[in-house]
Amino acid sequence: MVDQVKISVRAGNGGAGAVSFRREKFIPKGGPDGGDGGKGGSVYLETDANLSTLQDFAHNKKFAAGDGEKGHGKKMSGAKGNDIVIKVPVGTSVKLTRLSLETDVEKEVRVRGMKLGILGKLFNQGHIEGETWQYLDLTEPGMSFKIARGGKGGRGNIHFKGSSRTTPMIAEDGQLGESFEVELELKLLADVGLVGLPNAGKSTLLSVLSNARPKVADYEFTTLEPNLGVLKASDKHLVIADIPGLIEGASEGKGLGVKFLKHIERTKVLVHLVPATGGTIEEIFEKYQVIRKELKSFGAGLGDKKEVVVLSKIDLVEERLVRETVSYFKKKKVTILPMSAATGTGVKELIGKILK
Secondary structure, rough: OOOEEEEEOOOOOOOOOOEOOOOOEEEOOOOOOOOOOOOOOOEEEEEOOOOOHHHHOOOOOEEEEOOOEEEEEEEEOOOOOOOOEEEOOOOOOEEEEEEEOOOOEEEEEEEEEOOOEEEEEEEEEOOOOHHHHHOOOOOOOOOOOEEEOOOOOOOOOOHHHHHEEEOOOOOEEEOOEEEEEEEEEEEEOEEEEEEEEEOOOOHHHHHHHHHOOOOOOOOOOOOOOOEEEEEEEEEEEEEEEEEEEEEEEHHHHHOOHHHHHHHHHHOOOOEEEEOOOOOHHHHHHHHHHHHHHHHHHHHHOOHHHHHEEEEEEEOOOOHHHHHHHHHHHHHHHOEEEEOOOOOOOHHHHHHHHHHO
8 A cells, every 4th residue: 555655746837928020911010929928737636535545656756737838929829738637535645845946047039020040038937936835634525726836928029019119029938837846645534543463353343343354364464554444333434444553663663664653643533452362461451551652652642542442352261351351451540341353242332432
């Protein structure tokens, strides 16, 4: 799953204004008639509900809108450059870094209607100025933002005619369009995030709570990408994300790393699965603390999110151990719900807690 990528975008440059003079039969000195250059195309970002990854950008990282066409004689303006629309999944955050542009002060151009060898000048318009988006959070379907504006077309020499300048040999070059490095990062939009150590039973629980069918196996790191499912209960539809197993040091990039912690940022509640298997009661509590430490270390408010703590896989241990574990957690001021996704024990109670 490609969930972070950098691309470059360039809006179109404006077309140059024309340096032209009317030369028709019986009108040998018709005066300036150079038209304006066309505006450069702009670059838009738009969310598409049908996309779920940034995979399309894995091999296509450069995007450019069309340049405006240069002006013509007979006061004809150049055509506008084509806009481009870059579609991204809902849940994409965008960071823009402006790229520097180098421009010439002026250029020499041929003058239409004059003898060969007579040159006019194009004066540079410089860069687009004004406020620009620096960070966007695209959280709704159909959102659209212009992230790079096309340059204005240059004015033709007809605009520079005056009483003291009857034969203007100058026009404006097109304005340069904006260019940015764009960092795209996809964070899943889910109401509920399932977290826990590897092999805690998150994928199995997701398959029980929703219509999702993630890969389930009795070994660690079965899930290598987040899985989504929809919990339908009462009149509510809640999106649940199964976040790949975290380990100690995940907030520092260990294991499957920081990339999956980012997916939890937008969830409203966390369901923290702590397996009842593989250790003493003290070791079970330590597993719970490992994940709590990583959530707090990562920041972004993860440590403060509402949490439902679940003692999973209780069908694989004795009832006595379950009771003693619940009691131990209670002494530590943590309420834990015993549950087995395999037998259905505690699942109804868990759904109630999630909805509440």
